[in-house]
Amino acid sequence: MQIRLTVNGEERVVETTATTRLLDLLRTDLKLTGTKEGCGKGECGACTVLLNGQLVASCLLLAPQADRAEIITIEGIGSAEGLDPIQESYLEAGAVQCGFCTPGMILASKKLLEENPRPTVEEIRRGLSGNLCRCTGYHKIIAAVRLSAQKMADKGEGKDE
Amino acid sequence: MKRKLAGKQGNRPLISGRDSNGYFLPESLAEAVNLLGQAGEGLKVLAGGTDLLVDLYERLIEVEGWLDLGLIPELREIKVRAEQIEIGAMVTHAQLEKSENIKKTLPVLAAAAAEIGSPQIRNRGTIGGNVVTASPAGDLLAPLIAYNAVLELVGKDGVSRVPAGDFFCGPKQTIMKRGQLLSRVLIPRPSSGTIGCWIKIGKRKALVIASISLALVVRLAKGGVIADIRACFGAVAPTPLEIKAVRRLAGGKRLEQLDFSQVGELAAAGIAPIDDLRGTAAYRRNVARELLIQALEKVQSTGGEIIADQADC
Incomplete structure (x- = not known):
């Protein structure tokens, strides 16, 4: 079967099957390997993407369920030349160690900050509660999200002036 | 296209x-x-x-x-009518958690939905899926029984309705027949004076299958007399379970006339737990007793404010 979806702003038509997971479609068919497979059961968040603006685990979606959807993967956030403030903050806070959880963490952080630009630590924990990190102990990740919020607020204020 | x-x-x-x-x-x-x-x-x-x-x-x-x-x-809709709230089977946990109508009319259900899985899971998982999967630990099931929900099943022979309390017959087993679909969950609109509490105990705060959960819904008539009380537990038996003895003991009394320890004992005695990796049967009996006591105390002390709690254990 053929499905049609928008991935990082680009329309894609993909020949796929009824049992292909969105995760595999992204990684294998579209070669977008920034999205990671961890547990394969929706428990770790490494495969997190945004589907029509909602945070989802791409291992728990079949490709046909994403037909006509808009998907944002980590490849759609920032660029090598111009990092997203969240990506910058993760680097500056030292919130990346092995990096496997980072794409999912950044997408979850992005969604959180879109909805809540000044989250409390508790709100950050809740926003990232679907994403596991086995390296950092989370403190630096939470610091990175707070730093992102600060940067985005500063930028916003700059714009107003 | x-x-x-x-x-x-x-x-x-x-x-x-x-x-x-x-x-x-x-x-x-x-x-x-x-x-x-x-x-x-x-x-x-x-x-x-x-x-x-x-x-x-x-x-x-x-x-x-x-x-x-x-x-x-139609399966995605939440409709609030004068007599009942109608929730389509494909309504997600995130929809329930965020709906002002659900938070206002069915706060125990909203609180339970807000603690399911993770944001990623809540954005996809549905009330219908939670019901039909029929896990003894399914987080929405105890609240649905506590609110006297009725499940609407559609098949080629027509539409049938069954109380949530009669729907589950074992772990992952229901009375649904092959060829039937769950279309809607219908919940009588709670009258004013209905108060409640949701408590889920798990090893973590997110992405955790409940070790035990409690949905308590109490309907108070004028003068504070208990017109109805439903204490429903998850993960304590092959199905989500209402402790009906609580209703028999407490109905017609006022909260302050109850000996909460005695009510708690009914829970400990009324459940049928197993030992599993989330806790032993003995643990669950102890916790069931204490949760019900805690829930009654909270309901009494807050006069109806909903408490969604998750203990660290």
Whole structure:
């Protein structure tokens, strides 16, 4: 079967099957390997993407369920030349160690900050509660999200002036 | 662009045999029932997929085709009527958690939905999936029984309605027959004076299957007399369970006339827990007793404010 979806702003038509997971479609068919497979059961968040603006685990979606959807993967956030403030903050806070959880963490952080630009630590924990990190102990990740919020607020204020 | 998957003509040839390409996207409930009626065991009804795709990953299920309910608009709706609240089977946990109407009228259900899984799971998982999967630990099940929900089942022989308390018959087993779909959950609108409490105990705060959970809903009549009280537990028996002895003991009394320890004992005695990796039976009996005491105290002290709590253990 053929499905049609928008991935990082680009329309894609993909020949796929009824049992292909969105995760595999992204990684294998579209070669977008920034999205990671961890547990394969929706428990770790490494495969997190945004589907029509909602945070989802791409291992728990079949490709046909994403037909006509808009998907944002980590490849759609920032660029090598111009990092997203969240990506910058993760680097500056030292919130990346092995990096496997980072794409999912950044997408979850992005969604959180879109909805809540000044989250409390508790709100950050809740926003990232679907994403596991086995390296950092989370403190630096939470610091990175707070730093992102600060940067985005500063930028916003700059714009107003 | 014609949708290849939808449309009746495209569907028919795929439905028989072992066609692994089968993926069906009905656009109405009638069409879904029709497709399901023609299909064999291998056609899986797909709601949010948060349980089913785990089973697929672990190769616990044989799939010959999918019946995806995602394109049936009426299944996504929450309707608040004068007498009842109607929740479509495809309403997600995130919808329940965020709906002002649900928070206002069915706060115990909203609180339970807010603690399911993770944001990723809540955005996809549905109330219908939670009910039909029928895990003894399904987080919405105890609240639904506590609110006297009625489940609407649709099949080729028509529509039937069954109280949530009569729907579950064992772990992952329900009275639903092959060919039936859950379409809506109907909940009598709680009268003013209805108060409640949701408590889930788990090893973590997110992405955790409840070790034990409690939904307590109390309807107070004038003068504070208990007109109805439903203490429903999850993960303490083969099915979600109401402790009916609580209703018998407490009905007609006022909260302050109750000996909460005595009510708690009814819970400890009334459940049928097992030892599993989330806790022993003995642990669950102790916790069931204490949770009910705690819930009654909270309901009494807050005069109705809903408490959604999760203890660290």
